[in-house]
Amino acid sequence: xxxxxxxxxxxxxxxxxxxxxxxxxxxxxxxxxxxxxxxxxxxxxxxxxxxxxxxxxxxxxxxxxxxxxxxxxxxxxxxxxxxxxxxxxxxxxxxxxxxxxxxxxxxxxxxxxxxxxxxxxxxxxxxxxxxxxxxxxxxxxxxxxxxxxxxxxxxxxxxxxxxxxxxxxxxxxxxxxxxxxxxxxxxxxxxxxxxxxxxxxxxxxxxxxxxxxxxxxxxxxxxxxxxxxxxxxxxxxxxxxx
Amino acid sequence: xxxxxxxxxxxxxxxxxxxxxxxxxxxxxxxxxxxxxxxxxxxxxxxxxxxxxxxxxxxxxxxxxxxxxxxxxxxxxxxxxxxxxxxxxxxxxxxxxxxxxxxxxxxxxxxxxxxxxxxxxxxxxxxxxxxxxxxxxxxxxxxxxxxxxxxxxxxxxxxxxxxxxxxxxxxxxxxxxxxxxxxxxxxxxxxxxxxxxxxxxxxxxxxxxxxxxxxxxxxxxxxxxxxxxxxxxxxxx
Numbered sequence: 001x002x003x004x005x006x007x008x009x010x011x012x013x014x015x016x017x018x019x020x021x022x023x024x025x026x027x028x029x030x031x032x033x034x035x036x037x038x039x040x041x042x043x044x045x046x047x048x049x050x051x052x053x054x055x056x057x058x059x060x061x062x063x064x065x066x067x068x069x070x071x072x073x074x075x076x077x078x079x080x081x082x083x084x085x086x087x088x089x090x091x092x093x094x095x096x097x098x099x100x101x102x103x104x105x106x107x108x109x110x111x112x113x114x115x116x117x118x119x120x121x122x123x124x125x126x127x128x129x130x131x132x133x134x135x136x137x138x139x140x141x142x143x144x145x146x147x148x149x150x151x152x153x154x155x156x157x158x159x160x161x162x163x164x165x166x167x168x169x170x171x172x173x174x175x176x177x178x179x180x181x182x183x184x185x186x187x188x189x190x191x192x193x194x195x196x197x198x199x200x201x202x203x204x205x206x207x208x209x210x211x212x213x214x215x216x217x218x219x220x221x222x223x224x225x226x227x228x229x230x231x232x233x234x235x236x237x238x239x240x241x242x
Numbered sequence: 243x244x245x246x247x248x249x250x251x252x253x254x255x256x257x258x259x260x261x262x263x264x265x266x267x268x269x270x271x272x273x274x275x276x277x278x279x280x281x282x283x284x285x286x287x288x289x290x291x292x293x294x295x296x297x298x299x300x301x302x303x304x305x306x307x308x309x310x311x312x313x314x315x316x317x318x319x320x321x322x323x324x325x326x327x328x329x330x331x332x333x334x335x336x337x338x339x340x341x342x343x344x345x346x347x348x349x350x351x352x353x354x355x356x357x358x359x360x361x362x363x364x365x366x367x368x369x370x371x372x373x374x375x376x377x378x379x380x381x382x383x384x385x386x387x388x389x390x391x392x393x394x395x396x397x398x399x400x401x402x403x404x405x406x407x408x409x410x411x412x413x414x415x416x417x418x419x420x421x422x423x424x425x426x427x428x429x430x431x432x433x434x435x436x437x438x439x440x441x442x443x444x445x446x447x448x449x450x451x452x453x454x455x456x457x458x459x460x461x462x463x464x465x466x467x468x469x470x471x472x473x474x475x476x477x478x479x
Contacts, residue, residue: 013369020362024390025352086391087352108394109366 004037004044007121011041014111018045018091025067027090027106029074031097032113035156038093041113042070046091054092063088080106116156126157130164138165140172205239208232212241260315263331264290271329279419280334283313283460293332297322310334314458314469346424346456348476351387356414356432356470359390363397364412367405374409383414386432387473392455399448400436400466407438422471424456431458435467 006012018028022045030038043051049068052059054076060083063069067088074094077083080102097103103110116123131146152163173181186199211221222232236242251272254261260277262270268290273281298304303323310317316337324330357379364375404410417431445461452459458469 010369013365017362017365017369020358020365023358024354024362024394026362026390026394086350086389108391108398109362111366111369 002040002043002047004041005122005125006037006119007125008114008119010112010114011119011122014041014113015045017109017111021109022089025087025089026108027085027088027092028109028111029103029107030091030093030111030113032093032095033115033156034095035158036113036115037157038113039070039072042072042091042093046070046089049089049091054094059083063090115153116160117153123153123160126160127151127164130161131168134161134165134168138168138172140168142172144168144171146171201239204235205241208235208239208241212236257333259333259335261331261333262286262289262293263329264293266328266330275419280312280315283315289332289334290330292320293322293330296320297324297330301325313460313467350389351473352390353385354388354390354393355385356383356388356393356434357381359394360397360412360414360434363394363401366398367401371401371405373405373407375412376409377412377414379412379414380416383416383432384474386471388470389455392451393457393470396448396451396457396468397434399444399451400468403442403444403466404436404438406442407440409438411435411437413437416472417469420469422456422458422469424471424473430472431469432472433467433469435460435465437465439464441466 004015006015014030021028030042032038043049046068049070050062050066051070051072052062054071054073056062059071059077063071063083063085069088069090071077071090071092074080074092075096075098080099083106085106092107097110116126127148134140146164146167150163150167152159182202185202189195189199192198207225208221211225212218215221215224218232218236219229222229225232255274257274258276260280261272261274262277263272264286265271268287270286292310296304296306296308301324303321305319305321307319308317310320317334318337319335321333321335322330323333360377360379364377367373368375401410413433413435415433417433420431421428422431423429440463448461448466449459451457452468456471460467460469
């Protein structure tokens with residue numbers, strides 16, 4: 001059975017409410033941003049329901065021939081007006097509501113599911129799960145401390161997962177792997193003249209940026225890097241790091 | 243035949259129009275069955291005052307055309323009669339009921355636990371409102387057949403119309419003595435009411451949904467009441 005982990009009060013209320021209506025023949029709609037767990041929640045609540053995509057050409061026939069249905073991507077349905085959801089147990093998911101009046105006619109219960117950034121407790125559960133998953137998939141065994149502030153929540157769980165994988169890769173990477181990456185990158189770009197100067201920024205830019213962040217002083221950094229202060233200033237201007 | 247020997251009371255008792263006989267101290271001396279039901283919606287004092295206000299100037303009777311609406315009842319005229327100082331009667335003439343042109347369809351009716359339907363809507367309402375809800379219901383209410391989506395809409399809409407109150411009283415009970423004829427079959431009624439100090443208005447929406455489902459509706463400034471057909475067997479088609 002599909003599990004749904006949440007500590008969010010709003011989602012707990014949605015679960016409680018849909019559980020109450022389970023014996024009734026009513027349609028419910030879950031509205032919320034993409035990748036916040038709407039489909040997982042629907043499957044958790046109706047594990048035996050037939051799942052159909054709003055984009056599917058068979059939508060009407062699937063609805064007609066089943067009693068319990070999950071409709072995902074409801075916003076993609078072209079002709080909502082023609083849908084007959086009466087006396088069915090329907091749970092639909094959508095990213096937005098385009099025609100409020102029509103949606104109100106079709107659905108008895110409409111729930112707003114909060115995005116991930118609004119669900120701090122859920123976010124921490126997901127982060128822990130994604131880190132375990134990423135470490136397993138990337139075969140990372142070191143105890144690497146990730147920077148939570150750098151996690152990307154713009155696209156909810158999708159961008160969060162991606163940013164965790166990225167950080168794990170970046171933080172666990174070895175010198176020879178950086179070399180390999182650069183090798184592949186440069187090999188495919190050997191085109192034209194002045195290649196040395198053209199790609200020097202790949203080394204200089206992160207080096208100076210990291211140094212400036214660490215030492216906060218151009219004078220100190222120039223000394224550490226072993227280059228002239230004026231040379232460093234010139235590089236900073238060229239690389240637009242001001 | 244000597245009319246003195248005829249028992250007129252039986253014929254008045256079974257009259258569909260409410261009939262009430264008051265004595266001079268405003269007390270009801272007699273009322274027929276229809277009037278008994280009417281008194282669930284209007285006080286006897288109000289009817290007595292109407293009788294007095296519209297009585298003929300001398301002993302006799304007077305029929306007056308007037309629009310009166312009490313709950314689910316609508317009247318188009320009254321007749322007030324008195325032949326001495328002791329007794330005065332009022333008879334209220336019901337407006338003809340327009341036959342609902344939409345027949346209820348068997349396939350749209352699903353066996354329903356109304357308490358569950360109510361609980362689900364209350365739970366949804368509580369998710370975005372902090373209004374205190376007082377619920378007086380019969381938890382042993384038998385299941386009955388109703389269009390769940392339509393009744394759910396009426397409940398949801400009613401709660402929304404009362405959301406600007408500090409508390410809402412919700413009452414669910416079986417109505418005694420009143421019936422509705424659906425597809426030529428007499429059905430009992432369940433009364434579901436929402437009451438608070440004030441409410442927002444969207445009466446047309448409520449009336450349209452209620453009418454198409456044979457649900458009678460009473461709309462007051464502080465109250466919405468639905469008389470829902472208590473259908474337990476299959477309806478005639």
